[in-house]
Amino acid sequence: MRRSLSRLLAAAAVLMGGSAAQAGQKLGDYLPQRAPEVVYAKVCGYCHGRNIGPILLGRKLPVDMITLVARQGRNGMPAFRPTEVTPAEMAALAKWISTAAPRAEEKGK
Amino acid sequence: MSDFELNRRGLIGAGLIGATMVGLAACDKATLAPGVSKADFAGAIKAMRGVVGDEWVFGDPEAVTPWKKNYIPDPEGRHVPVGAVAPKTVEEVQEIVRIANKYRQPIWPVSTGKNMGYGMATPATPGQIVLDLKRMNRILDVDPELGTALVEPGVTYQQLKDYLEENNIPLWIDVPTVGPIASPVGNTLERGVGYTPYGEHFTFQCGMEVVLPDGQVMRTGMGSIKGTTAWQAFKWGYGPYVDGLFTQSNFGIVTKMGMWLMPKPPVYKPFMIRHDDMADVPKIIEAMRPLRVSSLVANCNLMMSASYQLAMFKRRNEIVPDGRPLDDASVKKAAKANGLGMWNTYFALYGTEQTVAAIEPIIRAQLTASGGEVMTAAEMEGNPWFHHHATLMQGGLNLDEIGLLRWRGAGGGLAWFAPVAAAKGKEAEAQTKLARGILDKHGFDYTAAYAIGWRDLHHIIALLYDKSDREQEKKADACYRELVSTFGENGWASYRTGVNSMALVAEQYGQVNRDFNKLLKNAIDPNGVIAPGKSGIV
Ligand SMILES: Cc1cc2nc3c(=O)[nH]c(=O)nc-3n(C[C@H](O)[C@H](O)[C@H](O)COP(=O)(O)OP(=O)(O)OC[C@H]3O[C@@H](n4cnc5c(N)ncnc54)[C@H](O)[C@@H]3O)c2cc1C
Numbered sequence: 111m112r113r114s115l116s117r118l119l120a121a122a123a124v125l126m127g128g129s130a131a132q133a134g135q136k137l138g139d140y141l142p143q144r145a146p147e148v149v150y151a152k153v154c155g156y157c158h159g160r161n162i163g164p165i166l167l168g169r170k171l172p173v174d175m176i177t178l179v180a181r182q183g184r185n186g187m188p189a190f191r192p193t194e195v196t197p198a199e200m201a202a203l204a205k206w207i208s209t210a211a212p213r214a215e216e217k218g219k
Numbered sequence: 220m221s222d223f224e225l226n227r228r229g230l231i232g233a234g235l236i237g238a239t240m241v242g243l244a245a246c247d248k249a250t251l252a253p254g255v256s257k258a259d260f261a262g263a264i265k266a267m268r269g270v271v272g273d274e275w276v277f278g279d280p281e282a283v284t285p286w287k288k289n290y291i292p293d294p295e296g297r298h299v300p301v302g303a304v305a306p307k308t309v310e311e312v313q314e315i316v317r318i319a320n321k322y323r324q325p326i327w328p329v330s331t332g333k334n335m336g337y338g339m340a341t342p343a344t345p346g347q348i349v350l351d352l353k354r355m356n357r358i359l360d361v362d363p364e365l366g367t368a369l370v371e372p373g374v375t376y377q378q379l380k381d382y383l384e385e386n387n388i389p390l391w392i393d394v395p396t397v398g399p400i401a402s403p404v405g406n407t408l409e410r411g412v413g414y415t416p417y418g419e420h421f422t423f424q425c426g427m428e429v430v431l432p433d434g435q436v437m438r439t440g441m442g443s444i445k446g447t448t449a450w451q452a453f454k455w456g457y458g459p460y461v462d463g464l465f466t467q468s469n470f471g472i473v474t475k476m477g478m479w480l481m482p483k484p485p486v487y488k489p490f491m492i493r494h495d496d497m498a499d500v501p502k503i504i505e506a507m508r509p510l511r512v513s514s515l516v517a518n519c520n521l522m523m524s525a526s527y528q529l530a531m532f533k534r535r536n537e538i539v540p541d542g543r544p545l546d547d548a549s550v551k552k553a554a555k556a557n558g559l560g561m562w563n564t565y566f567a568l569y570g571t572e573q574t575v576a577a578i579e580p581i582i583r584a585q586l587t588a589s590g591g592e593v594m595t596a597a598e599m600e601g602n603p604w605f606h607h608h609a610t611l612m613q614g615g616l617n618l619d620e621i622g623l624l625r626w627r628g629a630g631g632g633l634a635w636f637a638p639v640a641a642a643k644g645k646e647a648e649a650q651t652k653l654a655r656g657i658l659d660k661h662g663f664d665y666t667a668a669y670a671i672g673w674r675d676l677h678h679i680i681a682l683l684y685d686k687s688d689r690e691q692e693k694k695a696d697a698c699y700r701e702l703v704s705t706f707g708e709n710g711w712a713s714y715r716t717g718v719n720s721m722a723l724v725a726e727q728y729g730q731v732n733r734d735f736n737k738l739l740k741n742a743i744d745p746n747g748v749i750a751p752g753k754s755g756i757v
Contacts, residue, residue, distance in 0.1 A: 135378060135382055138359055153399065156618035157618050157621055161532065161622070182288060185630050188288060188333060189284070191340070191351065193305045
């Protein structure tokens with residue numbers, strides 16, 4: 111029992127440490143590379159899935175198409191430059207969006 | 220096919236190939252700045268690569284695509300950058316400025332480059348290289364006791380808010396409507412506004428670090444005093460106050476900026492006042508002014524027309540069929556069905572239980588007497604418009620208003636026209652009438668709001684058009700110019716304008732003023748390499 115509890119705590123610590131490292135920015139440090147779900151939540155997800163932009167998740171959209179549209183913008187969508195979403199972040203993000211499951215709470219077409 | 224049916228909501232319109240072609244067509248128009256030869260440009264690009272590395276210099280037309288996007292009408296293709304360079308440190312900025320001087324290559328600084336509806340990251344004149352400061356994204360200091368912060372240009376409002384929340388610091392930020400992707404530095408340098416009591420952003424700015432056009436670094440206010448602890452505490456320093464010179468200008472590149480942050484109040488209570496007629500404009504302004512001047516209402520109010528509100532979450536053809544003018548009766552019907560009035564004025568009370576309870580009856584009496592219905596969360600629960608404004612007025616983040624961009628057709632066209640007036644009912648009434656007449660004539664809608672400041676009005680008119688339609692883009696351009704000129708003839712000019720109209724608006728601010736700016740420009744930046752054309756200063 112005690113062993114499983116400590117294992118659980120250790121796992122929780124890893125999880126928390128992991129997510130803090132992904133999202134957190136320390137005073138005086140540059141923004142660390144963000145995981146795809148973080149970029150999605152803090153950039154894309156304000157419009158896509160909230161009735162402003164089309165739903166992206168769960169549609170198996172091609173990676174190249176996601177990257178192209180994000181980088182040049184389309185109609186009402188602004189373009190996202192490599193300085194905003196770094197090349198490494200974009201590569202991971204496009205792959206993640208392409209394979210992500212749909213989210214029931216997302217609205218829009 | 221279904222996976223490609225992204226265009227159903229209009230944001231991703233015409234298909235991949237079409238968009239790529241548009242991008243390439245725009246590239247063809249990218250021309251070098253006057254007096255800059257191909258060899259100069261190539262030399263500048265090469266030297267910049269030496270400073271920031273190959274991967275952060277974008278010198279060919281395709282690589283520059285992400286910096287070309289904008290919403291404004293640009294039928295002549297004048298606002299197309301020829302390159303982009305993205306430094307990470309102040310020293311790199313200094314080096315780039317020296318290179319720009321050497322090759323006479325103009326550079327256009329942006330912080331986060333999301334100046335949406337004013338030109339985004341695109342420059343005022345052809346041939347400029349965008350100096351993209353987004354990679355300089357460090358939050359350098361937050362003082363929880365003083366309620367101050369010092370940030371680099373690339374820090375977004377999202378980053379700052381995340382930092383405060385992750386560290387349990389009970390300070391608020393104040394955001395323009397598009398906070399997640401925009402920045403305190405970029406917005407403040409444009410003298411932009413937000414909607415908490417700290418909404419007049421330049422008022423709450425404190426201390427700057429600036430790279431001057433000769434490459435030197437200057438700190439303003441107390442910042443150049445060795446060992447100072449007051450850089451973010453005392454705005455004025457000693458001698459002439461110069462911070463204003465670096466806003467809406469091209470006299471330097473701001474690499475750090477201090478700002479004040481509002482302590483989270485114990486009680487926050489948002490309100491919405493509904494008025495039922497377009498003609499209620501003067502009544503609302505007359506009722507709000509004394510509340511604002513006395514600071515009983517301390518935040519910048521948004522008085523939103525029903526059409527602006529509907530355009531956020533609806534498509535135009537849900538209200539009237541395509542090709543028909545947007546008539547008041549149809550708007551009113553749609554507004555009513557969505558819990559909105561023809562004018563919807565949002566403000567909030569901030570304080571303690573006692574102070575809010577003491578002020579609320581005074582405000583209610585005043586606004587009810589103006590014919591308004593006073594609504595709070597109790598009545599508006601679940602209303603997306605109320606929710607949007609209640610979020611904004613506590614410095615919360617969303618991008619709901621990007622929905623405006625798909626109001627018409629495939630969308631993607633927006634130019635803000637933002638004339639100033641004194642906060643007087645009669646002035647607002649006259650401005651609304653004038654704007655509606657011009658917009659009607661050109662076939663565009665009056666999707667507008669008044670931001671009610673301390674004693675002024677920013678009349679925020681969203682000129683919405685379909686940018687995928689070349690003819691509409693031309694019409695929007697003509698309409699915008701007529702708005703600027705005709706308002707000018709009536710003694711009203713913009714508080715800020717897009718890259719498409721900087722010289723036009725500068726014309727209205729007087730020859731002596733223009734000469735003074737020119738005198739400064741020639742003295743500070745004799746080679747004219749920093750953002751030529753910004754605010755009409757060349
Ligand atoms: C739907 C919608 C709603 C909006 N609502 C608001 C609102 O409520 N309030 C508001 O103010 N705006 C609003 N905007 C306009 C705009 O998007 C914001 O003002 C935004 O903050 C500006 O972009 P930015 O912060 O990325 O600044 P940037 O684009 O980085 O900068 C703007 C300009 O400032 C100058 N500049 C920037 N950084 C520097 C620097 N470091 N040194 C020297 N000069 C510099 C440059 O000329 C640059 O072009 C809205 C736009 C849209 C589309």
